[in-house]
Amino acid sequence: MPKTILVVDDKANVRTLVREYLTAEGFRVVTAENGQNALYAARQEKPDLVLLDIMMPEMDGYEFIRAYRRESSIPVILLTAKMEETDKVLGLELGADDYITKPFGMKELVARIHAALRRAGSPVAPSTVLRVGEIALDKESHQVTVGGRPVRLTPSEFDLLTALMAAPGRAFSRLDLLEHLDGVAFEGAARSVDIHIRNLRTKIESEPSRPHYIETVFGVGYRFTEE
Numbered sequence: 710m711p712k713t714i715l716v717v718d719d720k721a722n723v724r725t726l727v728r729e730y731l732t733a734e735g736f737r738v739v740t741a742e743n744g745q746n747a748l749y750a751a752r753q754e755k756p757d758l759v760l761l762d763i764m765m766p767e768m769d770g771y772e773f774i775r776a777y778r779r780e781s782s783i784p785v786i787l788l789t790a791k792m793e794e795t796d797k798v799l800g801l802e803l804g805a806d807d808y809i810t811k812p813f814g815m816k817e818l819v820a821r822i823h824a825a826l827r828r829a830g831s832p833v834a835p836s837t838v839l840r841v842g843e844i845a846l847d848k849e850s851h852q853v854t855v856g857g858r859p860v861r862l863t864p865s866e867f868d869l870l871t872a873l874m875a876a877p878g879r880a881f882s883r884l885d886l887l888e889h890l891d892g893v894a895f896e897g898a899a900r901s902v903d904i905h906i907r908n909l910r911t912k913i914e915s916e917p918s919r920p921h922y923i924e925t926v927f928g929v930g931y932r933f934t935e936e
Contacts, residue, residue, distance in 0.1 A: 711737045712826060715756035717747040717773065718788060719765040727760065730815045731822075744768030748776055758825055759785045760818075761805070763796065771803060778804040782861050784825035788813070801904040806865045828890060829864035839874040841934065844913055844922060846874055853913070860912050865890055865905050870913070873923060873933035882930040906931055 714736045716727050721742075728738040739754045741747035745768040751759065759777070763770035774785060787800045787808035797808050806825050809818060839846040843856040851867060853860045862870065872889040873881065883899040890902075910917040922934050 711735055712757040713737045713739060713754060714822065715747060715751055715754065715759045716740045717742075717744065717759065717765070717770070718762040719743055720762075723762075723788075727815075727818070731819070734819055736822075744770060744773035744776075747773055751777060751781070756783065757829070758783060758822060760822075761785055761787055763787060763789045763800065771799065774800065774803040774805060778863075782863050784829050784864050786821055786825060798900070798904060801901055802908065804863055804908070806863055807901070824890070825864065828868050839871070841874055841877060842922065844874070846870060855913050862909070862912065863905075866909050866912070869902070869905055870909055873931065877933045878935040880926040880929045880932045886930065902930075 714731055716724055716731070716738055717740070718724050718727070719742050724740045724742070728740055731738050739750050739756060741750045743765045747759070747761070748768075750756075761770045761773060768776075770787060770789075777785070782804075784806045785804065787797070787805045788811060789796060789800070789808055790811040800808055806828070807821055809821055837848045839848070845854045846867075847853075848871060853862055853867065853870065868889050869886055872886060883902045886902050886906075887899070906923060907917075910920050910923055914920045914922060924932050924934060926932050
């Protein structure tokens, strides 16, 4: 069954171009022209991934992510004409998994889509539950609990936490961790790892500003406590 991609952009020519190319690549494509319509389409069509423009009328991409992340953790890739790092950082902080700057090549876009879908639904080692302290991560069911409380993670956050918890005490560089996100290299990739780690700490740490589980290894990257 083909994967469904929701393409959200206020420009009709962009929607048409992306829809035709992704359809030819074997995807089922649904489109929307603003965030408000995209929310309705997402609830009705249950897409496997959202390609999301930022600057749109009525409801922009940031507002869409804020609303949609309360309902779903499926991958979201930002399509942004903005070059400022702060705009990309904000999108990642709100829960986007990746971003690609306009104008973009279709082959690169498809590669990013496949990478995000692999992170979201790739087969994992059978029936393994990782436990450290109050954190339990079930690879098979793709669920995480902290003190018995379910925590919703994006696919990128889940993959990073899996890598860290599988090797407690090991110091991972940002490039090491990027490989666990399928190694999709792009400008600012290391920065995106930092943002995903910060989001993870907010979700699993009792005091995110003084993390107990995900430790910073200065000059290297991050490691998970050996507790």
